[in-house]
Amino acid sequence: MLGLRRRALHAVLLSLLATSLLLVGPRPDPAAAATPLAVAQAIATQNGSGATVRGYVVGQPTASSTVVRSGFPSDYALALADSPGTTATGSMIYVQIPSAFRSSYGLKTNPGLLGRQIDVTGTLAAYFSHPGLTGGTAFALVGGGGGTDPGTPTDPGVPAGYYDAAAGKTGAALATALHGIIDGNRTLTYAQVWDALEVTDQDPANSSNVIEFYSGRSVPKSSNGGSTGNWNREHTWPQSHGGFGTAAGPGTDLHHLRPEDVTVNSTRGNKDFDNGGSAVAQCPDCFTDADSFEPRDSVKGDVARGLMYMAVRYEGGDGFADLELNDSTNGTTPYLGKISVLLAWSAADPPTAAERARNDLVYTRYQGNRNPFVDHPEYADAIW
Ligand SMILES: [Ca+2]
Ligand SMILES: [Ca+2]
Ligand SMILES: [Ca+2]
Known part of the structure; x- marks a missing residue:
């Protein structure tokens, strides 16, 4: 009985392992991760490739040409630009926020993210019929408080220059x-x-x-x-x-x-x-x-x-x-x-x-x- 159950478990684990190996696919290009694209570059590269894009959070897109900066309706999307004061939607990329990242990067829950610089890794593809970044696999705040004390683990939530x-x-x-x-x-x-x-x-x-x-x-x-x-x-x-x-x-x-x-x-x-x-x-x-x-x-x-x-x-x-x-x-x-x-x-x-x-x-x-x-x-x- 126990042996059978263990064999069944083994089979499940093996098939999971096989599936995860298949899902790994091509290795990510480490250079792409090391040098994030600016938003302008990301807008010009809407070819379905994977990339990390760095930009300032400037609001939440709610339609193709509408980005709101307050009263955020949900945690599903945000807009990035190369300057925190950008209001022209033509200079923004619209970022889809997968469910795993909504509690940390959605603007309804985290309105304080407005104006913060973040890195998002995803696919350069249209979103809201607008240049976009979809299927994000990583979101991260940029910066981290300068290297005055390398012995202290610095909170990634500290905005660059805060101290x-x-x-x-x-x-x-x-x-x-x-x-x-x-x-x-x-x-x-x-x-x-x-x-x-x-x-x-x-x-x-x-x-x-x-x-x-x-x-x-x-x-x-x-x-x-x-x-x-x-x-x-x-x-x-x-x-x-x-x-x-x-x-x-x-x-x-x-x-x-x-x-x-x-x-x-x-x-x-x-x-x-x-x-x-x-x-x-x-x-x-x-x-x-x-x-x-x-x-x-x-x-x-x-x-x-x-x-x-x-x-x-x-x-x-x-x-x-x-x-x-x-x-x-x-x-x-x-x-x-x-x-x-x-x-x-x-x-x-x-x-x-x-x-x-x-x-x-x-x-x-x-x-x-x-x-x-x-x-x-x-x-x-x-x-x-
Ligand atoms: Ca006492
Ligand atoms: Ca404590
Ligand atoms: Ca005092």
Whole structure:
């Protein structure tokens, strides 16, 4: 019985292997991948050949001579041009977005892609009765933040030049440069934060759930609220350490707001972050005492980088306090501690792919600004 089943499985695997070998076909030309075509070249080469085309996302084609730049109706297509300001459809190539790439490159889901430079590999063939690129097999953002620190894996979502103003700087000059890069962001209302957290903190293994930040539990998105057992909106920089309440701005900034169990959120209260204390109920590997809270190891760096972002983003402008990290456990606005511990946590728990993906989501989908300490964790020691 077992032998028969194993033989049957073997046959299936062999036939799959044969099929995949047949599907491989001619090897791709590595030179084509290394040197992408400009959009003008791609428009002039509509011969059914395969190519990688590099261009700026300038909108979504909805008809042969119509490309919209807002109110994107779907994730099915985008238009590329050699200049981000192009509005003439004759200078654009229309790109079909296969289903596998729609959640990452469709404009309805990712309106922040407008103006970004991307590479698309596909077939040079008409789409919408217009010069096109169809059957895409690879989509990639161009750029990636300069080679200042080859030891740090750079997020491909970082647009080229994003951190140029910070290059070569340290200390207060670096903080000032970063502030200039990340300020002026879009803000959410406190009500919009519910929906945003369901996206940014979704459980990768269950799209109906979010992961509670400190406790690590996967809980239904639908069980948000203020009752025991619900999850709610945790300000990792406590409202009372910044006087911002739930105001649009620091009170709703997704770089430090996270879903957390109501009871655990209440236990954390407005305590500073530090090591030690006794175990926290419903929060494995979390500790607390009278004046501080310690989350589980795998989010220690995430906590630290979110707070470092807050200290640099909020410098006393926009009608809000100048948030600052210090080395105390203090209950006073606008300070939060302890910076020596947060630096150690950031070093011990460096950014993961999941943390970088969250940063990308906040950037592209909600706020239009990035957390520099996720993209460049080395900035932490360069400032503090
Ligand atoms: Ca303490
Ligand atoms: Ca982490
Ligand atoms: Ca500050």
